[in-house]
Amino acid sequence: MTRKLALLGSAVCLALSAGAARADDLPTRKAGLWEMKMVRTGSPMPEMTMQHCTDETVDKEMSNNVSPMAKQICSKQDIKKTATGYVSDSECSVAGVTTTSHAEITGDFNSAYTVKSTSHAQGGVAGAAGRDATTMIEAKWLGACKPDQKPGDIVMPGGFKINTRDADKLKNLLPK
Template identity: 35%
Template sequence: MSVRFRPLLVLSIFCLAGTALAVELPSNLPKRKPGLWEMQMSGMGGQPQIMKLCVDEATDQTMYQMGAQMSGSMCSKYELSVKGNTVLADGVCSMPGPQGNITMTSHSETRFDGNTSYKTDGHIKYDPAVMGRSEATVTSTGRWVGACAAGQKPGDMVMPNGTVMNIKDMGGK
């Protein structure tokens, strides 16, 4: 995957997640088990990106709030539904691009296996095309791997390059 394309992949995945988080969350939304989660994201060619995140209930709530803020300013359409262990999300979002705004139309399905793993399959269409691509398919999986590591606090995320940041700090909290 080209270095220039990686930020677009990350933004696309956040937009898929953000679309799901921008609406009022259903009370039957599946919950993740507190502890250390390993998340793998792939799409648009290239190697999968693996991150680890220390999660507790408050961290998930912070992520939901961040997604709502981001999507609220970028997306004109949100639809979210829960059917059994599957969360369906659809959105239409606009983001600035080098040649003007880019409209991203997304659909994702997240299937939970209890509270210890999930898989998201998403499809995004770009109008106009971005770097020659008008569509992308992204996949994200997550699995609970145990307790957070010694010294980790909820919200700590280890990026693919080893950089550690805290999700809560990104929201200015």
């Protein structure tokens, strides 16, 4: 159960990093099944690959549902369009840990995109010295969702599945 919660926490962090921007700031991903590989350095979290079945409505809902959560925990959320994609800077606090992050998002949102982010966490479990981490998310479109999937389904390692439309369940798992 602890592993599932850790993986779910990573998914929430992924959603926050990708969804902290407003729905109209980033393009909507092509509908279908996306594979997202997340590699973190400077963190005890292992490499993780997950699949997300999405459509235009779910992508917009995800941004809109994450934004209120992000507004509650983030004192800074800036996103800017660049010549090669987007740049995002944020500062968020959860359970006594403040995390400052910078992300560069590139790709076409139809076949593949990449999110490279660096972050510094201070306080709480990060300790007095803080902790630096680098995250690389490589996402690629695989095609249509599988017959047993519906838009919003995220399949985590080990087959654990949750739907992003269950935002209330996600919020209840976050530390107060």
